Amino acid sequence: MGGMPGAGPAGPGAPAGPSDDKDGPAEAAPKDKGALAPVVPVPAQPEGRRRAQLFELHGYFRTRADYFHRLDLNITPEGLQQDTNKFFLPPAETPEPDLSSTEPGATLPNDANCTNQLLANGVSAQRIGNRCARRRGTGGANLRLRLEPTIHVTDTVKVHAQVDMLDNLVLGSTPDAYYGANPWAPIDLFTRTQLPPVQGTDSLNDSIVVKRAWGEVRFGFGLTLEVGRMPNHWGMGLVYNDGNGYDRGEVADITRMVDTDYGDSVDSVRASFDFGADKRNAIQVGLSYDWAASGPTTAQLFGPQWESGNLVAQTFSAEKYDNVHQVSAWIARRDDPSMLRRKLSAGVPVVNYGLKSWLRWQTLDAALGYTPGQLGQFDQDTSYSAALVHRRAWTVTPDLWLRINWRTLRIEMEGAMVAGRFRHAEQEDTAPADLDDALATATGVDDTRILQFGYALEFKYGLFDDRFHIGLDHGIASGDSTPPNATNYADAFPGTNDGLGGGSSLTAFRFNPAYVQDMLLFKELLGTVSNAGYVKPWAAFYFFQKNFSARLDIEFAGAMNNAGTLAGNKSLWGLELAGALRYHDNDDPIFVQVQYGAMFPFGAFEPEVTLETVNGPSVQILDAKAAQTVQGQIGIRF
Structure with missing residues (x-):
């Protein structure tokens, strides 16, 4: 008969028969019945709570080099630099103060200027005039x-x-x-x-x-909860832009994603819910509360002794009612880039859209004109408590976004409005010794209204197997009567001593500076799109398996309010031409880009000024000259 328990295993092909084992009877079975019980399987960890223990790393490395020529547009006459221009002459070309003169503001030619450099090298006067006229540039390189x-x-x-x-x-x-x-x-x-x-x-x-x-x-039922300091982005990034480079579904998008300078972050607790039969086509609704501003903390007001681990366990906001509270709500239907590409490859038209609105309010705030002392140094003469006024401020910002994609066509737009009001104490120029008295009497009795609007439109269509792209970008931002200048154009309150331009309303809408439209006019000279309307046709061609591309942009811009230009009575900002050659590998996330741009200013950049001459004051209209730039970028995205 076959082998008995305890018998050695028969090898392959071994004949059957009685066991040859003569060591004695087989070992008795254990008396413990539990020892024979099957092993109880360990239940699987719930799917939603498995520990992945994965570390994921993304980001990029970039190096940029750029040269800017004549960013001051040649409208920087001596003594008028801060009135007409936010850019400056190179330090070597800036006149030196004449310490031997009793006349205020008297200057001497700089010993290190271009003329003196070339004279020392024996260059003729005619050549000096030609060469030094071009010596109005600055450049450098940076990395991140x-x-x-x-x-x-x-x-x-x-x-x-x-x-x-x-x-x-x-x-x-x-x-x-x-x-x-x-x-x-x-x-x-x-x-x-x-x-x-x-x-x-x-x-x-x-x-x-x-x-x-x-x-x-x-959560498994479609709810997502986020909390912390996070990117703040909506739509095309017209109002809030995280600076990560907006994905437009083009191969050359990597250049926008890496070559960025600005980006918005928000301290928020945010909840969103995706619903719909198919999560790929889900509609998302969301609600968030944001700490837009908390006012100064105890450590900022009173110094290191009020930092965590000293007098208190943790730093906290010193005043409750100076906080700027913000809530936002939205509804959106938006395909992520990978899903969008899949739908477009199947020839399916895709319509994405969204509406978001922000509401913010503030009860107290420091009076306009208040400048605190050194951080952490409490000064009774200029104390924060004396500077508080009843701000009673609120703003509401609705923002509508729409995107239509079909095959190689993309039409996208975003429009927003800002409405609200706040109170303030109008401050005149005050000597530092009288600052405490001026702030102590500030009660915030003047009322200012806010009404601003702006929108942007982008159109793109691909031809010849999507190798040749033509497009048109257009946008409008409302303005006011305050001209741009060096110290306060980027301010929310440009203008006179009261910080409000002498008016009772703020009407200048400003595009987010991370929503980049050009190389010079809006990005550098004006800082962003404000008090302006622009039209920019462009064309791009992709070649060599779409690893290379060339692009040409032509931008024409004018002012919405003539009084808000440097000239004060002319509406055309200028014409900008820009070209780029790009290498962007389809397999490796790298790019190399070389760009050239020239901005030709029109009448809006030519103010009428009074200059002092040997024959007395002379009224002149400054002649603005073209600005140029050459830029190169190398980026690696991972």
């Missing part, structure tokens, strides 16, 4: 390494962050010879190495800057 890590705590719980290293560090700006800090390099000529930037020592920023950190929890 951006890390965007994600920690997958579980399948449904994540922690995100954004960290910039050497953020826009100007190459060559932190040598060991900086201000003679190294005795072996008393002047820059002997520098041997570059040092890490340290805030307050050789830089205004530290080497590492943590910009965002937030947590995300997804």
Whole structure:
């Protein structure tokens, strides 16, 4: 018969028969019945709570070099620089003060200027005039390494962050010879190495800057909860723009995603819910509460002794009613880029849309004109408590976004309005000694209304197997009667001493500066689209398996309010021409770009000024000249 329990296993092909084992009877079965019980299987961990323990890292590295020529548009006459222009002449071309003269503001030619340099080299006067007329430029190079890590705590719980290293560090700006800090390099000529930037020592920023950190929890029934300091973006980025580069579904989008300068973050707790039979076509509704501003903290007002771990366990906002509260609500239907590409490849038209509105309010605030002392140094003469006024402010900002895609066609638009009002105490120029008295009597009795609007439209169509793109960009931003200038055009309150342009309303809408439209007019000269309307036709051609592209832009812009221009009575800002050659690998996330731009100013940039001459005051209209730029970028996205 066959083998008995305890018998050795028969090898393949072994004959059957009685066992040859003569060591004795087989071992008795154990008396413990539980020992024979089957092993109880361990239940699987719930799917929604599995620990993924994955670390995901994204970001990019970029290096940029640029040269700008005549950004002052040649409208920087001596003594009028701050009145007409936010740009300055190169320091070597800026006149030196004449200390021997009793006349206020008297200057002398700079010893280091172009004329003196060339004279010392024996260059003729005619050649000096031609060469120095072009010596009105500035340039440099900078880099940034951006890390965007994600920690997958579980399948449904994540922690995100954004960290910039050497953020826009100007190459060559932190040598060991900086201000003679190294005795072996008393002047820059002997520098041997570059040092890490340290805030307050050789830089205004530290080497590492943590910009965002937030947590995300997804629930199985469609709810997502986020909290922390997170990117703030909506639509095309006209009002709020996270600065990550908007994905337009084009191969060359990588250039926009890496070559960015600005970006909005918000301290928020946010809940959103996706509903619909098919999550790929889900409609999302959401609600958030944002800490738009908390006012000064105890540490900022009273110094390090009020930091965490000293007098108190944690730093907190010093005043409750100076907080700027903000709530927002939205509804949107938006396909992510990968789903959008799948639908378009199937020839399906895709319509995405959304509506979002923000409401913010503030009860108290510091009076306009209040400038606190050194951070953490409480000064009874200019105390924050004396500066508080009844702001009684509120604003509401509705924003509508629409995008239509079909095959190679894209039509996208966003329009927004800002309405509200606030009270303020109108401040005249006040001597520092009288500042406390002026602030103590500030009660916030003057009322200012806010009504602004703007929109942007983008059209693109691809021809010849989507290798040739034609497009048209258009936008309008309402304006006011305050002209741009060096110190306050980027302000919400440009103008006279009261900070409100002498009027009772704020009507100038400003595009988010991260929504970049050009190279010079809006990006550099005006800072952003405001008091302006523009039309920009463009064309781009992709070749060599779409790894290379060339693009040409022609932008024409005018002012919405003539009184808000430098001229004060003319409406045309100018014409800008821009061209770019790009390499953007389809397989590797890298790009190389070379750009050229020229902006030809029109009458809006030509103010009428009074200049002092040997024959007395002379009224002249300044002749604005073209500005130019050459730029190069190298980026790696991961």
